[in-house]
Amino acid sequence: MEKIAFLGLGRMGLPMARRLAAAGHPLTVWNRSPGRADGLTGAATPAEAVRGADVVVTMLADPAAVTEVAGRFTAELAPGALWIDMSSIGPAAVAALHARLPDGVALVDAPVIGSVGPAATGGLTVFAGGEDAALDRAQPVLEQLGRVRRCGGPGAGAALKLVVMGAMVASVAAVGEALAVAGELGVPQDVAREVLAAGPLAGVVARAHSADSDFPVRLAAKDLALAGGGPVLAAAREVLLAHPSIADEDLSAVVGALRRARG
Structure with missing residues (x-):
C-alpha cells in the first residue's frame, strides 16, 4: 500500500479520505x-502532510485554492511521487499545475461526478486524465473511490468534467424554469x-428534485464559469447567481427559488 497524503477535507474530501x-x-x-481530521492522522501544514508521501491527493474548491495550496507543498514532493488532483478546476488550471511540477513528479487530473453519499461508499465516477504510466499507477487508488473512466492525456479528465457539469447544471435550471412556467399557466406542479x-x-427531473445530493449552488456556478461556452451556459450561471440565498444549498434548491421568484 502506497503512503497517501490527502489535502482538503470538505463535503466530498472527508468521506473520500476515509475510504482510502x-x-x-x-x-x-x-x-x-x-x-476536520476526525480520527485520521492530521498534519499542521500541506508541506508536512506530503513529506514522504508516495501519492498526494488534492480535493479543493477551485483553481485559486489548488494553486495556493500547491505553492505550499510542491517543493516537498520527492522524485517518483504521484499527484492526483480531484478538484474541479478545468484544463487550463491543470496545464498550469503541470508547468510547475518538480522533476520526476507525475500529475493526474481526476475530478469526480457524484455527491457525498457515493463518496462515502465508493460510488463516484472518476474522470481521469494524464500520461499512461501515471494513469496506470493512479488506477488502484482511484478505484477505491469509484468507477474510473480514462479520458486521455493531461487535462482531459478536467475538460470532460466541465462538459458534463455544463449540461447537467443548465438542464436543472431549465427544468426549474419550466416548472415555474407551469404554475403560471395553471398546470399543477x-x-x-x-x-x-x-x-x-x-x-x-430526478436530479432537480434529489433529496440526498449535496452539490452547492456556488460550486455549480463556478463550474459553469470554468466551462465558458455560449449564451445557454452563461444564462444558466446568471440564474444561479441571481439567488445568493441558496448558494450553499444543493443545486436542486434552484427549482424552488425560481418558482418563488415568479410568484
Missing part, C-alpha cells in the same frame, strides 16, 4: 480549517413533474 484509510493505505490528511419525468428529461 479503510482500504489500508497509510494516510496523512490536511485541511485549511483545523478539526405534480402533473408537470410527472409528465417531464416520463420523457427524455427523466434523469434531469
Whole structure:
C-alpha cells in the first residue's frame, strides 16, 4: 500500500479520505480549517502532510485554492511521487499545475461526478486524465473511490468534467424554469413533474428534485464559469447567481427559488 497524503477535507474530501484509510493505505490528511481530521492522522501544514508521501491527493474548491495550496507543498514532493488532483478546476488550471511540477513528479487530473453519499461508499465516477504510466499507477487508488473512466492525456479528465457539469447544471435550471412556467399557466406542479419525468428529461427531473445530493449552488456556478461556452451556459450561471440565498444549498434548491421568484 502506497503512503497517501490527502489535502482538503470538505463535503466530498472527508468521506473520500476515509475510504482510502479503510482500504489500508497509510494516510496523512490536511485541511485549511483545523478539526476536520476526525480520527485520521492530521498534519499542521500541506508541506508536512506530503513529506514522504508516495501519492498526494488534492480535493479543493477551485483553481485559486489548488494553486495556493500547491505553492505550499510542491517543493516537498520527492522524485517518483504521484499527484492526483480531484478538484474541479478545468484544463487550463491543470496545464498550469503541470508547468510547475518538480522533476520526476507525475500529475493526474481526476475530478469526480457524484455527491457525498457515493463518496462515502465508493460510488463516484472518476474522470481521469494524464500520461499512461501515471494513469496506470493512479488506477488502484482511484478505484477505491469509484468507477474510473480514462479520458486521455493531461487535462482531459478536467475538460470532460466541465462538459458534463455544463449540461447537467443548465438542464436543472431549465427544468426549474419550466416548472415555474407551469404554475403560471395553471398546470399543477405534480402533473408537470410527472409528465417531464416520463420523457427524455427523466434523469434531469430526478436530479432537480434529489433529496440526498449535496452539490452547492456556488460550486455549480463556478463550474459553469470554468466551462465558458455560449449564451445557454452563461444564462444558466446568471440564474444561479441571481439567488445568493441558496448558494450553499444543493443545486436542486434552484427549482424552488425560481418558482418563488415568479410568484
